[in-house]
Ligand SMILES: Nc1ncnc2c1ncn2[C@@H]1O[C@H](COP(=O)(O)OP(=O)(O)OP(=O)(O)O)[C@@H](O)[C@H]1O
């Protein structure tokens with residue numbers, strides 16, 4: 001079985017898709033966003049297609065494509081769709097698979113189930129994307145605690161933003177988790193700048209092992 005990794009985050013809009021694109025590109029893998037809420041503008045899958053530099057066919061189709069850019073449970077209700085956990089089984093592909101959630105861990109898929117419940121069923125190693133900016137210590141440690149409470153393997157933290165040495169170290173120490181690396185804010189953000197920043201910012205030997 002090839003490597004399969006779940007990319008989650010401490011919140012929505014923190015850079016999971018950009019990180020996922022960089023990682024999928026570096027690993028020459030596949031990308032899968034099972035639940036996309038919000039179809040105006042570029043979807044996460046389209047962004048990854050643009051930024052990852054992968055061959056055609058490496059971005060797998062979403063299972064649920066919901067129109068409104070809301071929490072998936074609500075977006076689904078508005079579209080008259082019911083998100084079923086049973087439809088979210090992880091595809092088998094012949095190269096590393098990068099799977100992106102939507103928002104943070106406790107984001108509901110329906111009125112009974114949140115992303116973290118699905119991750120607990122999958123039992124795949126998770127990378128937690130976390131901002132470096134103020135407020136991240138609390139968000140990140142809460143997310144780590146939620147993963148631990150469900151015995152979900154945590155490969156480590158991917159920081160996103162400018163270096164905040166003490167903040168990052170504090171999270172590593174209190175959380176008892178490895179820091180995998182840091183992706184700085186990129187301007188411009190292109191397939192080339194992303195690839196270079198991923199190579200500079202991450203050492204990937206530790207990702208596959210989990211806790
Ligand atoms: N390292 C980065 N450098 C520059 N811009 C970035 C970086 N990471 C994220 N961004 C920008 O921040 C915004 C949010 O990032 P992104 O879409 O990756 O968040 P997300 O965590 O995947 O959100 P969602 O919960 O909607 O999936 C986007 O406009 C993206 O281009």
Ligand SMILES: C[C@H](N)[C@H](N)CCCCCC(=O)O
Pocket residue numbers: 012013036037038068069070071072102103104107
């Ligand atoms: C629309 C957005 N970009 C994501 N697709 C979904 C984020 C859901 C967040 C829900 C919440 O935590 O309040």
Ligand SMILES: [Mg+2]
Pocket residue numbers: 016017018044100
């Ligand atoms: Mg995203």
